[in-house]
Amino acid sequence: MGSVKAELLRLWKWPATWVLIGVWLVMSLTFGYLFNYLALNGGTNTRDLSQQQLISSMQPENVGAAVVRGLPMFGGAIILVLAALAVGSGYGWGTWKTTLTAGPRRVSAMAGTVGALAVIVVVLVALTFLVDLGAAITVASLEGWDWSLPGTAVVEPLAASLLIAAMWTGFGVFLGIVTKGPALAVGLGLMWAIVTENLLRGVGALLGPVESLTKVLPGGSAGNLAGAVGGSGAPGVLNDLGGTTAALFLVGYVVFFLGTATLLKVRRDLV
Amino acid sequence: MIVTTEKLTKRYGDRAVVDEVSLSVRRGEVYGFLGPNGAGKTTTIRMLLGLVQPTSGSARVLGEAPGTPKALLKVGSLIEGPGFYPYLSGRDNLRVHAHRRGVDRTHVEAALEQVDLVGAANEKFRRYSLGMKQRLGVAAALLGQPELLILDEPTNGLDPAGMADMRDLVRALAAQGQTVLLSSHLLGEVEEICDRVGVISQGRLVAESTVEQLRGDTVLLIRADPIEKAHVLIEGSELRGDVLHVRETDAGALIRTLVHADVDVREVRPLRRTLEEVFFEMTGVA
Structure with missing residues (x-):
């Protein structure tokens, strides 16, 4: 518990935590509401979205879908960066050395970091939900729509959001530990989340096995889960797998990333 | 321990x-x-x-x-x-x-x-x-x-x-x-x-x-005239150029011996290896 408190204190007071959360909230509002609102009011090109789809995507009762659809790619990338920075920076600052000589077992120290990151991620998803809900209510009121608050059905997309966020957090932790620094971890993570999987999807159009693989890669699994719980109209959201299958893959990734990272942390010399 | x-x-x-x-x-x-x-x-x-x-x-x-x-x-x-x-x-x-x-x-x-x-x-x-x-x-x-x-x-x-x-x-x-x-x-x-x-x-x-x-015993450095006579008088002394090195801590007795034998004592001071000298010897660093 002491390790979680320690990590939470330092992550809570870390400007990078709030900068990244702030950037994500601005992105979520801009792409989820502002652009859709402008398109609805005088936009000349609304892509393949009908007016009814735009209105539906901004309804307060659909805010759960609005939260989850941003996480498979851009939201996930931001969470990955946060986790990779939180873990990788400790090597450059020498704080891992201080942490591991303070008393707790290495497993406890890792659990403290992961536990604190989990709290931060829950805060991020909760803030996204609240900010999106506020935006949705504002738009609905401005437009004079009949609207209602989201019902219990919102639990499913929010739970999916947390699982997707947990996977990206695990990926960031894994990269931070493997590369023993923040720069390479962030670079590799961003490249994977935004470039590599998209390139593979492109190749998948030509090669069947690659296409099958892309559906179950970390981003693909996240996109499929988001698609299965109602997320749509955002980059990275897919509809190739069932929700349960996608969720199981994500759980597998969380276990693999955090398990491998912990094993490396416990067994490797800190020089 | x-x-x-x-x-x-x-x-x-x-x-x-x-x-x-x-x-x-x-x-x-x-x-x-x-x-x-x-x-x-x-x-x-x-x-x-x-x-x-x-x-x-x-x-x-x-x-x-x-x-x-x-x-x-x-x-x-x-x-x-x-x-x-x-x-x-x-x-x-x-x-x-x-x-x-x-x-x-x-x-x-x-x-x-x-x-x-x-x-x-x-x-x-x-x-x-x-x-x-x-x-x-x-x-x-x-x-x-x-x-x-x-x-x-x-x-x-x-x-x-x-x-x-x-x-x-x-x-x-x-x-x-x-x-x-x-x-x-x-x-x-x-x-x-x-x-x-x-x-x-x-x-x-x-x-x-x-x-x-680590630093070992103190050595007395003595300058005297004539130095050869002082060397003969002080048993176990080591003549190094124009000075004597003596593994002896009772400087007063040494000086009295030399003075009574008409040797002019010009300088008596303790010489001790510094830790630095010991360290260089042990580690081969110079």
Whole structure:
């Protein structure tokens, strides 16, 4: 518990935590509401979205879908960066050395970091939900729509959001530990989340096995889960797998990333 | 014994960075771990703290295996400079560390007072001078009143005033009965502060004893005229050019003997090997 408190204190007071959360909230509002609102009011090109789809995507009762659809790619990338920075920076600052000589077992120290990151991620998803809900209510009121608050059905997309966020957090932790620094971890993570999987999807159009693989890669699994719980109209959201299958893959990734990272942390010399 | 190692060895490939080091640190002493840069001091210390696993050999720290919570909670350490979060204040960094060590806030304030950092406790760590950073590192090491303090090159990078401050701090801790393992390549520092010294060179412990024992006996240097007569008069004296070296501590008796024999005594002074000379002899560093 002491390790979680320690990590939470330092992550809570870390400007990078709030900068990244702030950037994500601005992105979520801009792409989820502002652009859709402008398109609805005088936009000349609304892509393949009908007016009814735009209105539906901004309804307060659909805010759960609005939260989850941003996480498979851009939201996930931001969470990955946060986790990779939180873990990788400790090597450059020498704080891992201080942490591991303070008393707790290495497993406890890792659990403290992961536990604190989990709290931060829950805060991020909760803030996204609240900010999106506020935006949705504002738009609905401005437009004079009949609207209602989201019902219990919102639990499913929010739970999916947390699982997707947990996977990206695990990926960031894994990269931070493997590369023993923040720069390479962030670079590799961003490249994977935004470039590599998209390139593979492109190749998948030509090669069947690659296409099958892309559906179950970390981003693909996240996109499929988001698609299965109602997320749509955002980059990275897919509809190739069932929700349960996608969720199981994500759980597998969380276990693999955090398990491998912990094993490396416990067994490797800190020089 | 607070720390014992038995043939402690760390190899990276074929290279033994630490080679069968057997040392012991006694309760209440300031133990100087002396060696040139790259001799294996920090690797040995990292093994004592469980940060590095030995290739062979064993170590016990306060009766426990290194790196276990039981051992670590009784040890405070500062290794190769302090590792703190640059965006947190000194006080918040200590609070983070206190959570990990399971000690409450009162210890944080006490540690800040002990290293004289209360006035700067709310400043961000990144704005601290090097000396303040090192002192914060010592404050973190003191949290929870450890039985053993391990300080690895605590004066590295400090200006002369900062070095003097750090030495005073270690002296004050030693005066309170704190056991300290102090690694350094600064001979004067070790000579001034430490009770016993272990000298490590190229990974091997080449000597372990008190500073006095390492420096050996005092030799008297005598200039006299005629020097040959003085040489004959003083049994066991060694003529080196125009001076005599005598392993004798009763200078008064020697002078009386020479004066009674009509030898003009021009200079008598004790000559003692410095720790630096001993160190260079042992480590082959010049």
